[in-house]
Amino acid sequence: MMNTERLPGKPYDLFLQGMRQGWTQKRDMDILATLHKFRFVSFSDLVKLYFPSKAGDSAARRRLLKLYRWRLVDRCRQWAPEGPTEYIYMLDDVGAYFLAAYLQKQVEELGWRKRDNQVKLAYVRQYLAAMRLYLELRKQVALVHFEPEYTLKGEGYYFRPDAYAVFIKGKYEYRVFFEVDMGTEGQQKIQEKIKSYEAYYRANARPGFIMPYIIFVADKEERVRKLEAWVEKSRTIKALQYQFWTFGELMRAWTAKGVS
Incomplete structure (x- = not known):
């Protein structure tokens, strides 16, 4: 009642x-x-x-x-x-x-x-892209959880990945932080994101902790390669697993074999 x-x-x-x-x-x-x-x-x-x-x-x-x-x-x-x-x-x-x-x-x-x-049009487009990602995931994997604007807050870090997803593909469960790139953020902003992810990892790394994949998704191949170069230049913890895909490549890869 x-x-x-x-x-x-x-x-x-x-x-x-x-x-x-x-x-x-x-x-x-x-x-x-x-x-x-x-x-x-x-x-x-x-x-x-x-x-x-x-x-x-x-x-x-x-x-x-x-x-x-x-x-x-x-x-x-x-x-x-x-x-x-x-x-x-x-x-x-x-x-x-x-x-x-x-x-x-x-x-x-x-x-x-x-x-x-x-909000500004760029933010609206980012939310629409998160929904696009959600709909594609529903088609390709057994989606357990999907949360846009997922908040990570702790000692030394406070930031929001564009989405956090938990899904099952084949025999495996995957946990992923998604960064849905709309081509509006520069190198400095991407570097700040990498520092935040590394701070999150340092604060939580202990026996049994599994760090989710960090996947950057963009519309164009040129932008994907630029993001990859910026991340590689900024990262200091090699244990973190970053991936870089266009939307089309990501969905084709998961259709075939899941996250590698």
Whole structure:
């Protein structure tokens, strides 16, 4: 039973009414949870996740429009030389209250702020790339856990890999920190990341500790080679296992044999 005494306010009343009357669906809550987790998700990726039927595009447009009008989700469009692209969706304020109610939490416990939706385009693209990685992993491996913006905090280090994943491929379980590169960070920023990973390793290295792979993923081969050169120049701990791939190469390699 949901504890309604600790869920005051109109959004919660609407949520409870919606659940009773059936116009708030379990799928709606899953969409809100995904937007909370990934922050920015494209229309086409939401279709892949929650509207897999042949009529998925039409069903998604109808449902997402309702969620938008109810202020459960917000949306924006990127602009390209050929014109506006598809909608990008994010959690809106009423949606945050609905999700909190569904999880039997207060909205403050979600750690969500509406101003988090107001970021530069480069950051939006990075979140979209993390979702792209997530969808590809779901197709190629048995995905156990995937968390974007994974926080690593301890004595001497505090940083966020773009994602942390645990998955099974064949007979083996892999743990991976992903750096999804959009070509916007320079050599100094990459060097800072390497120092953070090495600080994390030094703070945790002990018998039984297994350091995850660190995989840099970029769109273009030229950028991949540049990242590799910067990392090799910066690293001081040879035990750390770095890999560098384009998105296409990474997925083809895993399809064939998994992480080597």
